[in-house]
Amino acid sequence: MIELTIAQAHKGLQDxxxxxxxxxxxxxxxIEKTDNKLNSYVTxxxxxxxxxxxxxxxxxxxxxxxxxxxxxLKDIICTKDVKTTACSKMLEQYVPPYDADVTIRxxxxxxxxxxxxxTDQFAMGSSTETSYFGVTKNPWDLERVAGGSSGGPAxxxxxxxxxxxIGTDTGGSIRQPASxxxxxxxxxxYGRVPRYGVISYASSFDTIGSITKTVEDAALVLxxxxxxxxxxxxxxxxxxxxxxxxxxxxxxxxxIGVAKEYFENVDKETINTIHKGIDDLKKLGAEVIxxxxxxxxxxxxxxxxxxxxxxxxxxxxxxxIKYGHTTDNAKELLEIYMKSRTxxxxxxxxxxxxxxxxxxxxxxxxxxxxxxxxxxTLMKKEYDDVFEKCDAIVAPTSPFTAFKIGEKAEDxxxxxxxxxxxxxxxxxxxxxLSVPAGFDSKNLPIGMQIIGNQFKEGxxxxxxxxxxxxxxxxxxxxxx
Amino acid sequence: xxxxxxxxxxxAQLARLAITDKEVEKxxxxxxxxxxxxxxxxxxxxxxxxPIAQITGLENVTxxxxxxxxxxxxxxxxxxxxxxxxxxxxVKNVF
Numbered sequence: 071m072i073e074l075t076i077a078q079a080h081k082g083l084q085d086x087x088x089x090x091x092x093x094x095x096x097x098x099x100x101i102e103k104t105d106n107k108l109n110s111y112v113t114x115x116x117x118x119x120x121x122x123x124x125x126x127x128x129x130x131x132x133x134x135x136x137x138x139x140x141x142x143l144k145d146i147i148c149t150k151d152v153k154t155t156a157c158s159k160m161l162e163q164y165v166p167p168y169d170a171d172v173t174i175r176x177x178x179x180x181x182x183x184x185x186x187x188x189t190d191q192f193a194m195g196s197s198t199e200t201s202y203f204g205v206t207k208n209p210w211d212l213e214r215v216a217g218g219s220s221g222g223p224a225x226x227x228x229x230x231x232x233x234x235x236i237g238t239d240t241g242g243s244i245r246q247p248a249s250x251x252x253x254x255x256x257x258x259x260y261g262r263v264p265r266y267g268v269i270s271y272a273s274s275f276d277t278i279g280s281i282t283k284t285v286e287d288a289a290l291v292l293x294x295x296x297x298x299x300x301x302x303x304x305x306x307x308x309x310x311x312x313x314x315x316x317x318x319x320x321x322x323x324x325x326i327g328v329a330k331e332y333f334e335n336v337d338k339e340t341i342n343t344i345h346k347g348i349d350d351l352k353k354l355g356a357e358v359i360x361x362x363x364x365x366x367x368x369x370x371x372x373x374x375x376x377x378x379x380x381x382x383x384x385x386x387x388x389x390x391i392k393y394g395h396t397t398d399n400a401k402e403l404l405e406i407y408m409k410s411r412t413x414x415x416x417x418x419x420x421x422x423x424x425x426x427x428x429x430x431x432x433x434x435x436x437x438x439x440x441x442x443x444x445x446x447t448l449m450k451k452e453y454d455d456v457f458e459k460c461d462a463i464v465a466p467t468s469p470f471t472a473f474k475i476g477e478k479a480e481d482x483x484x485x486x487x488x489x490x491x492x493x494x495x496x497x498x499x500x501x502x503l504s505v506p507a508g509f510d511s512k513n514l515p516i517g518m519q520i521i522g523n524q525f526k527e528g529x530x531x532x533x534x535x536x537x538x539x540x541x542x543x544x545x546x547x548x549x550x
Numbered sequence: 551x552x553x554x555x556x557x558x559x560x561x562a563q564l565a566r567l568a569i570t571d572k573e574v575e576k577x578x579x580x581x582x583x584x585x586x587x588x589x590x591x592x593x594x595x596x597x598x599x600x601p602i603a604q605i606t607g608l609e610n611v612t613x614x615x616x617x618x619x620x621x622x623x624x625x626x627x628x629x630x631x632x633x634x635x636x637x638x639x640x641v642k643n644v645f
Contacts, residue, residue, distance in 0.1 A: 167625035260605050274603055303611040304604070371588040382565065389566075391641055393629035403644045407566040420567055424558070424577055425584060427565040438588060443601030445594050450602060482580055483587060499605030524606055 072100050072230040073547070076139050076287040079233055083132045090138035094123040094182050097140045101184065101231045107212060107550060110226035112145050112203045113153050114185040122182050135290045137180030144223050144237045145186035146193055147278070148267040149173050152183070156269050157201040158191045160394045160414030170267025171299045172236060172278050179294045184232050188222030191416045193243055193271045194381070195219050196488040199479050200418040207475070208251060209548035210514055214472040217247030223281045224251040228548060234282040234291060238268060240275045241373050242467075242492025245504035248281055249467035249517025252506040254534070254544060255281050256288040257492075259524045260499035261306055263292075264299035272380035275496050284544060285505060285534035289313035292527060308525050316528035317535040322355035324533060325460040331366035332465035332491055343508040343516045344466045347537065351464065354536050361456050361463065365449045366494060370486055372449065373493040375429050375442035382426025388414060421482060446497055453498045457523040462530055466491055467504040467517035495521050503530045506543040551586040553578050 071079070071088060082088055098116055105111050119140070126138045143149060146156045148166040150173075155161045169177070177183075190200040198206040198221030206221040208214040209229040216225040220237030224247035227235050237244040239257035248255025256279040263278040270276060280291040290313075297310040328348060333341050352358055390396035390410025397409035415423070429438035456463065469491060478485045495502040500521055507518035518537070522530040538544050558578045562569045569577065620626075623637075633640040 164629070167622045167629070261608070274605060300613075303613075304606075304608060306606060306608055365594070368591055368594060371591050374584065375588055375591075386566075391630060391632055391639060393626075393631070396631035400642060403642050404566075406642055408568045411566050412568040415567070420569070420573075421577065421580060423565045423567065424561050425581055428553075428561050428581065428585070431561070431564065438585070440601055441591050441596060442588075443603065444596035444599040445591055446605075447599050447602040448594065448596065450605065483583055486584075497605075 072096050074233065075283045076135065076233055076290050079139055080132065080135050083138045090126045090182065091120065091123040093138065094119050094140050094184070097184055097232055104229055104231060107207065108209060108225050108229055109204055109206050110187055110222040110229065110231055111142065111185045112155060112157060112188050112222070115152055115183050118152070119182050119184050126180060126182070134179050136176065136294055138182065139180070139233050140182045140184050141176065142184045142187045142223065142226055142232045142235045143173065144189050144220050144235070146189060146238060146269040147173060147236060148269070149183065149186065152186065154186065154269070155202070156192045157189050157203055158414065158416065158419070159202050160388050162202065162395065164394060166267070168267060171264040171301055172295050173267065175295050176236070187226055187235055190219035190221070191419055192269065192385070193219040193238055193240060194418045194422050196242065196246060196485055197478065198222065199475065200416055202416060205475055208472045209550045210252065211472060211512070212550055213474055214514070215250070215475055217250035217472065219243040220281065221247045224248050224253055224255065227251070227253045227281045227283060229550070230547070234280055234287055237279060237281050239277050239279055239496065240271050240377060241496040242489040244279050244281060245467050245492050245502060245517065245519060246489060248504040250472040250515060252515030252544070252546065253281055253283060254285055254288055254506070255279070255504045256292065257495060257502045258292065258296065258527060259501045261304045262501070262525065262527065263295045264302035264305045266299055266301035270384040272377040273384060274380060275377055285503065285531055285538050286314070286317055288503070289317060289531050311528060313528055313531055316532040318532055319536050319539045320355045321351060321533060321536050324356045324462070326351055326356045326358050326533070327361035327456055327460035327463045328358055329361045329363045329366070329463060329465065331363050336466055336469045337471065337510070339510040340466050340470065340516050344464070344518055347507040347518045348464055350537060350540055351533065354540055356533070359460055361459060363452055363456060363494070365445065365452050368445055369449070369494045369497060370490050372442045372445045372497055373489070374425070374486055375438050376446065378422045378426040379429045379439050380426070382423045382430065385419065385423050449494065450498045453500065461522070462533055463521040465519045465521065467519040471510050471512070471514035471516060491519065499524055501527045501530055503534045505534045505537055508543050551582055551589060553582045553585070
């Protein structure tokens with residue numbers, strides 16, 4: 071039963087084909103059997119999960135589509151009384167005294183928490199190689215990365231170690247691993263899902279979304295987690311529609327934009343696969359038009375200047391005093407700061423803090439941070455104009471398929487380039503979906519990205535759903 | 551764009567990081583590469599363009615100005631690795 075989607079598992083629970091306890095136990099067994107190979111999980115909450123499942127079975131009410139559905143949360147999402155480490159030494163022992171808004175909403179819907187999943191340290195990375203607890207391996211090829219930063223959530227869904235997972239996406243951290251692991255990843259509009267209780271990376275970029283087996287499941291999860299929260303002042307009053315109402319099987323009347331800039335310096339096999347995907351969308355009734363987004367080539371520097379700057383200020387809170395790691399050998403206050411941070415942060419976090427501190431420092435602020443923030447304005451305008459002409463943009467998610475572990479770890483610029491097709495949606499606050507679109511000649515997954523205008527998640531879910539109803543890429547599973 | 555070792559040490563000090571000589575060398579090279587790459591933004595004309603920070607256009611979101619109880623003050627204080635005295639964290643001497 072571990073291959074079931076949310077919708078299928080929900081039906082099974084309602085029809086009493088199996089209990090929530092049986093379903094939960096099946097996933098726990100799969101985790102036990104496979105996680106020594108993959109390392110998707112950093113904490114497994116076996117006892118709490120079975121206890122929660124028992125309570126849900128006793129109630130026996132499965133009206134909510136998420137009631138009794140097992141899930142995992144990326145380990146930067148706070149869970150009361152369950153360790154939340156950001157996969158760092160700094161927060162290795164951190165047990166939050168409260169739940170994130172998204173945790174509360176999913177618990178309320180009746181989800182069962184199987185555990186916390188692996189991520190790059192503080193979500194900084196594109197491969198989970200910066201995790202303090204070791205890399206997550208790609209179920210399609212164990213010598214390759216699962217992508218990142220939500221590598222644990224993506225690998226766990228791909229390998230049937232959970233029904234679905236929640237990740238975060240700042241510049242591609244849900245979509246890129248979803249693409250590399252052949253699962254469905256949804257980045258929401260900035261502010262669509264509250265960030266309260268989620269450890270901050272770059273506050274004007276961070277979003278929370280799902281990794282699922284199907285687009286239908288992504289709609290079901292979004293129904294539960296979207297909407298304003300008093301705890302996050304960047305969540306607008308924008309109404310939350312029933313996203314499953316958008317899931318139609320034909321695309322008549324839908325206009326899709328294709329921009330040549332999204333196909334530059336991309337693997338040939340990936341380009342061919344996405345063109346095939348676009349042909350499938352045409353057959354479903356979509357009209358495809360050419361669009362141009364000339365600023366796309368500046369997305370990577372805009373992204374890392376702004377994100378690393380915001381991150382450097384967010385990381386200032388880790389001082390060895392309020393919570394987290396503190397050094398054992400300091401005699402005075404400044405020494406506590408210096409040593410606790412130096413001991414507690416990994417290489418990429420330090421590089422981030424250094425770069426951000428520099429870009430924000432007197433004399434360089436105008437040339438770097440401010441310049442990037444102005445180009446961000448121009449990029450947003452470019453997308454505003456394009457969405458006057460089409461409902462969504464279709465493109466590859468990643469310029470290449472899963473790379474070998476260690477291949478890019480020592481070269482930050484080439485690692486940043488892994489996100490070049492996903493950062494524009496982060497910069498402009500746009501929702502974007504990655505769906506499985508095929509495989510390359512090495513049998514490595516290729517993801518197709520569908521980008522929508524702000525708060526138009528319904529449009530991209532519609533397109534993704536129609537695509538999945540007409541194709542079977544998303545149903546293929548790795549044998550590892 | 552080449553960051554000197556002194557500049558890297560200065561940034562590390564500002565960022566409250568104690569980095570080794572080896573790291574100084576590594577970061578100086580890596581950060582220089584990244585900043586050189588960022589120089590390509592100068593190709594974009596941004597005259598009379600306002601910077602953007604709130605991407606969905608929200609402005610002046612405020613809460614009611616009223617006192618509220620924090621439900622878990624003590625739990626939060628208990629997170630501190632330092633000594634707690636009288637609901638306050640005791641830190642080491644500044645000098």
